[in-house]
Amino acid sequence: MILGIGTDLANIERIAGTLDRFGDRFRNRVFTEREQAKAARRKDEAGTYAKRWAAKEACSKALGTGLAMGISWKDMSVSNLRTGQPVMELTGWAAERLAEMTPAGHKATVHVSLTDDHPWAQAFVVIEAEPVQVD
Numbered sequence: 001m002i003l004g005i006g007t008d009l010a011n012i013e014r015i016a017g018t019l020d021r022f023g024d025r026f027r028n029r030v031f032t033e034r035e036q037a038k039a040a041r042r043k044d045e046a047g048t049y050a051k052r053w054a055a056k057e058a059c060s061k062a063l064g065t066g067l068a069m070g071i072s073w074k075d076m077s078v079s080n081l082r083t084g085q086p087v088m089e090l091t092g093w094a095a096e097r098l099a100e101m102t103p104a105g106h107k108a109t110v111h112v113s114l115t116d117d118h119p120w121a122q123a124f125v126v127i128e129a130e131p132v133q134v135d
């Protein structure tokens with residue numbers, strides 16, 4: 001069953017402006033070390049951050065919380081499989097929220113898909129729950 005969906009569109013130029021203005025203060029507040037390492041290796045650093053920003057916003061919508069005050073952005077992070085497929089990892093409050101919304105006897109999976117076409121970066125997140133197999 002589907003527990004939640006979320007979407008977000010982020011402007012890469014706006015993220016580039018924030019990076020110019022706040023630099024590491026912005027990077028460290030919003031992105032994990034792993035996300036920062038990926039962006040630093042890329043030619044399109046702002047685009048890489050904008051997709052991940054959109055993913056965090058979309059994920060907060062799928063969790064039904066939105067970006068309430070005091071939540072940690074780093075508790076919703078994106079990593080990539082060897083194939084390039086993005087994977088959303090939840091920790092802290094986000095993992096707790098996911099556990100709360102997952103029905104008993106089910107296991108939740110967070111699916112994420114990203115795209116960008118300058119100046120826009122877009123993310124979709126779908127949270128699915130499957131019954132846990134009992135032998």
Ligand SMILES: CC(C)(COP(=O)(O)OP(=O)(O)OC[C@H]1O[C@@H](n2cnc3c(N)ncnc32)[C@H](O)[C@@H]1OP(=O)(O)O)[C@@H](O)C(=O)NCCC(=O)NCCS
Pocket residue numbers: 048051080082083084085086113114115116117
């Ligand atoms: C997946 C693919 C269609 C992306 O298209 P694109 O036009 O380059 O880029 P888009 O802006 O639409 O999307 C980019 C995002 O797609 C996602 N993506 C990349 N590979 C993916 C895959 N195999 N499955 C699902 N999503 C994937 C990533 O999140 C990427 O953004 P990120 O690298 O910042 O996380 C393209 O990379 C492709 O055809 N890859 C083919 C396979 C390949 O090269 N594999 C290499 C390792 S086996």
